[in-house]
Amino acid sequence: MMGVVNVTPDSFSDGGRWYTPGAAVAHGLTLLDEGADLLDVGGESTRPGARRVPVADELARVLPVVEALVGRGAKVSVDTTRARVAQAAVDRGAVLVNDVSGGLADAEMADVVARTGVAYVAMHWRGHADVMDDLADYDDVVTDVRRELAARVAVLRAAGVRDDQVVLDPGLGFAKPGASNWPLLARLPELVADGFPVLVGASRKRFLGHLLEGPDGTVAPPLARDHATAAVSALAAQAGAWCLRVHDVRPTVDAVRVAAAWQAARAGAPDDDLAVDEDAARDPAQAVVAEHGGAGTNEVTPRRAHR
Numbered sequence: 678m679m680g681v682v683n684v685t686p687d688s689f690s691d692g693g694r695w696y697t698p699g700a701a702v703a704h705g706l707t708l709l710d711e712g713a714d715l716l717d718v719g720g721e722s723t724r725p726g727a728r729r730v731p732v733a734d735e736l737a738r739v740l741p742v743v744e745a746l747v748g749r750g751a752k753v754s755v756d757t758t759r760a761r762v763a764q765a766a767v768d769r770g771a772v773l774v775n776d777v778s779g780g781l782a783d784a785e786m787a788d789v790v791a792r793t794g795v796a797y798v799a800m801h802w803r804g805h806a807d808v809m810d811d812l813a814d815y816d817d818v819v820t821d822v823r824r825e826l827a828a829r830v831a832v833l834r835a836a837g838v839r840d841d842q843v844v845l846d847p848g849l850g851f852a853k854p855g856a857s858n859w860p861l862l863a864r865l866p867e868l869v870a871d872g873f874p875v876l877v878g879a880s881r882k883r884f885l886g887h888l889l890e891g892p893d894g895t896v897a898p899p900l901a902r903d904h905a906t907a908a909v910s911a912l913a914a915q916a917g918a919w920c921l922r923v924h925d926v927r928p929t930v931d932a933v934r935v936a937a938a939w940q941a942a943r944a945g946a947p948d949d950d951l952a953v954d955e956d957a958a959r960d961p962a963q964a965v966v967a968e969h970g971g972a973g974t975n976e977v978t979p980r981r982a983h984r
């Protein structure tokens with residue numbers, strides 16, 4: 678389970694709430710208490726239409742929070758499309774680089790990932806937030822996303838990144854208008870079958886707001902999408918997702934435990950196992966993160982969690 682710590686004034690989901698370093702760190706610690714295995718610290722909003730943040734501002738937002746959370750024993754990932762920010766965060770103990778551009782925004786990113794050896798999330802992306810709504814033409818969204826992610830993997834391999842560093846993400850909501858997100862979820866096993874751990878970031882996204890529209894057609898606001906997020910997360914876990922990126926951690930932890938218990942019962946596990954096997958009943962990322970190194974080590978091995 679990856680808990681989101683947005684150090685931004687303008688994210689669609691929680692913009693401004695954790696903008697000071699103190700508030701961001703306190704929020705991260707709360708998410709850990711609620712069951713997050715990893716904290717994803719980001720300093721640039723990717724909401725549709727958002728303008729780019731200067732690199733100096735992104736560094737100033739993210740680095741103190743990464744450093745403080747690593748110092749408190751957290752496993753930290755950095756949500757950035759910039760190689761320079763990724764490198765600086767890894768230097769301060771981040772164990773994963775979460776790049777919503779899959780390396781397309783910064784040609785140096787693959788080299789940083791290869792050199793540092795950290796885990797790397799390559800998300801499906803077609804362009805920055807200010808233009809992505811115009812880049813949403815697909816023949817078949819699932820096939821196209823898988824093909825474009827495979828192209829990113831080829832670039833990573835050519836730069837020397839090992840396969841066991843790589844996690845793939847279908848990029849829900851990124852150049853994906855409302856309805857096109859559902860096939861990506863319903864056909865998640867196809868992406869899982871491509872052989873890399875898969876991260877799903879459905880949390881509070883607009884397609885859930887549309888699903889939960891009121892009778893007068895009002896789109897449900899981001900903070901009213903957490904129950905739907907938990908439901909999607911449970912289904913995604915059951916479909917083979919390795920990691921779920923969420924804002925409100927507790928409901929999703931519970932929902933994923935339900936999915937894991939259900940799956941274990943279907944596989945014929947004895948009742949006792951269902952009652953006591955905490956690791957199995959949580960997201961598999963928990964077990965992986967727990968078994969690798971202490972805070973400040975760069976050891977998260979995505980491939981180990983793959984099922």
Ligand code: PMM
Nearest residue numbers: 688689690723798800846848849878
């Ligand atoms: N979504 C957002 C930001 N970062 N990272 C990954 N890997 N996958 C996502 O779906 C994703 C992401 C947008 O949500 P936010 O602005 O509330 O963080």
